[in-house]
Amino acid sequence: MLLTEQQQYTEPELVTALKKHDNKAYRYLYLHYRGSLFNVITQLVTDTETANDILQDVFVTIWKNIDKYDPGKGRLFTWLHTLTRNTTINSTRAKNFKVHNQNESLTDVVYNIGEKNGLEQQINQIGLRKQVHLLRDDYKNVLELSYYNGFTQEEVAKVLDIPVGTVKTRLRNALIELRKQFV
Amino acid sequence: MSDKDYISSGIIEQYVLGLCTPEEEAELEQLRKVDAAFNEAIINFEIQFENEMMRYASMPGAATDNKILEQIDSLKPTPVVPISIGKAKIIRYNWLRPVAAAAILVLGTSVVFNYILYSKNKKQQQELVNRNTTPVTLPVADYNILKDPAITPVAMYGVGYHAICRCTMFWDKKTGKVYIMIHHLPKSSSEQDYQLWANVDGKPVSVGIINDVIRDRFIEMSNMPAGATSFIVTLEKAGGTTVPTEDEIYLKGTI
Numbered sequence: 001m002l003l004t005e006q007q008q009y010t011e012p013e014l015v016t017a018l019k020k021h022d023n024k025a026y027r028y029l030y031l032h033y034r035g036s037l038f039n040v041i042t043q044l045v046t047d048t049e050t051a052n053d054i055l056q057d058v059f060v061t062i063w064k065n066i067d068k069y070d071p072g073k074g075r076l077f078t079w080l081h082t083l084t085r086n087t088t089i090n091s092t093r094a095k096n097f098k099v100h101n102q103n104e105s106l107t108d109v110v111y112n113i114g115e116k117n118g119l120e121q122q123i124n125q126i127g128l129r130k131q132v133h134l135l136r137d138d139y140k141n142v143l144e145l146s147y148y149n150g151f152t153q154e155e156v157a158k159v160l161d162i163p164v165g166t167v168k169t170r171l172r173n174a175l176i177e178l179r180k181q182f183v
Numbered sequence: 184m185s186d187k188d189y190i191s192s193g194i195i196e197q198y199v200l201g202l203c204t205p206e207e208e209a210e211l212e213q214l215r216k217v218d219a220a221f222n223e224a225i226i227n228f229e230i231q232f233e234n235e236m237m238r239y240a241s242m243p244g245a246a247t248d249n250k251i252l253e254q255i256d257s258l259k260p261t262p263v264v265p266i267s268i269g270k271a272k273i274i275r276y277n278w279l280r281p282v283a284a285a286a287i288l289v290l291g292t293s294v295v296f297n298y299i300l301y302s303k304n305k306k307q308q309q310e311l312v313n314r315n316t317t318p319v320t321l322p323v324a325d326y327n328i329l330k331d332p333a334i335t336p337v338a339m340y341g342v343g344y345h346a347i348c349r350c351t352m353f354w355d356k357k358t359g360k361v362y363i364m365i366h367h368l369p370k371s372s373s374e375q376d377y378q379l380w381a382n383v384d385g386k387p388v389s390v391g392i393i394n395d396v397i398r399d400r401f402i403e404m405s406n407m408p409a410g411a412t413s414f415i416v417t418l419e420k421a422g423g424t425t426v427p428t429e430d431e432i433y434l435k436g437t438i
Contacts, residue, residue, distance in 0.1 A: 008342050008432075009342075010340030010341060010342060010435065011340055011341065012338075012340060013340070021258070021259075021260040023255060023256055023258065026255045026258065027252060027255055027256070030248075030251060030252060030255060034242065034243060034248070034251075035237070035240025035241060035242050036233075036236040036237050036239065036240045038240070038241055038242065038243050039236065039239045039240055039241045040236070042241060048244075051243070052243055052244070052247040052250075055243055055247065055251065056247075056250065056251050056254065059251055059254075059255065060254070060258070063255075063258050073212060074199070074225075074229060075226070075229045075230070075233065077229070077232075077233040077236070078199055078229050078232070078233070081200075081201070081232075081236065082201040085201065086201075127239045127241075128235070128236070128239065146202050147200060147202060152204070153204060171193070171197060171202060172192055172193025172194060172196070172197055173193060174193075175193045175196035175197055175200065175202075176191070176193045176196065178196070179196055179228070179231070182231055182232070182234075182235045183234065183235065183238065
């Protein structure tokens, strides 16, 4: 009974109800999007308990910040996806920071994040990250650093020791190739 | 770079995935306001990306569902705690300190260079905006549909799991004709057809089968009953049915 969807919404109806902090609309939002957003989280975090906590944080953050969502700048899912990715990256960075030595170099941190989070396990899951790992190495590396670790283009350039312009080109080419794998 | 080349340069994918710099993001937000084709390309990729991510959905456990739903039910509006989405800077920690000194040096030497690039970029951005202010042209017949003041536009939005579907219907109340523009609707199989229904006095009345083979042009249908107040599109067996299947409602719209 708890999981029953009581009402169906169009996207504009849903956004209006969310902005009014209608609890039923948030219940619908959760039931409708939890699967895809949970997958975004589990691509970055393997510990189930942590992933569950982040999912909860995400929905509380949506509640608190829905006023910031502007439908004119993109679809609801695009906003939810970015919010989820940012929340997850911030959360994993905070955790890694608490556990590990602050004097690690930028490069060490980047490559250790994968090991610490069980990167192999995440790649083997079905999802976007598996598709990313089908790309050629130079594309894959840029996407790993920018999309999965939240590094700016300048930081990626620094880590890979390549010009920012090259990062930009590789990132865009990588995304074009990635899109070709979409259904 | 031509408009078409720019659209297919990967910048749209970068934007939707939240991987643009603040400068790139500002440029794209400006451009999508003045260039319909560019805006449509962004929406198309947003829909494709959303579909892709929905395909990979993995569910949390029932205990998590219950815990979060109970919290959602207990939430009350509180003063807003501002965060920046999309433009948000990911939190930086002290491990950046070892490289901070070097970064400051690099930053110092690059200020002048960046200023030159910025000026050049502003100029190019303005040129880009100027280049894209040419109005989008429609075939004359289609344009006449849009400009007729007697025609009522009705936005049709996707329902439930078909939230990404979208079309716009233009209803000529004088003739009973409707013109449907499909923005996004999955192709129906050979065994199925989309059927348009009008709600008249609380009862569904079939308007007819939507020929979804026709894309990028208006689909003309007649027989729209007078007095209709809302509309749905369902996916039915080929040829349509006499009663709409409630579980197969794809779109709905209200005047």
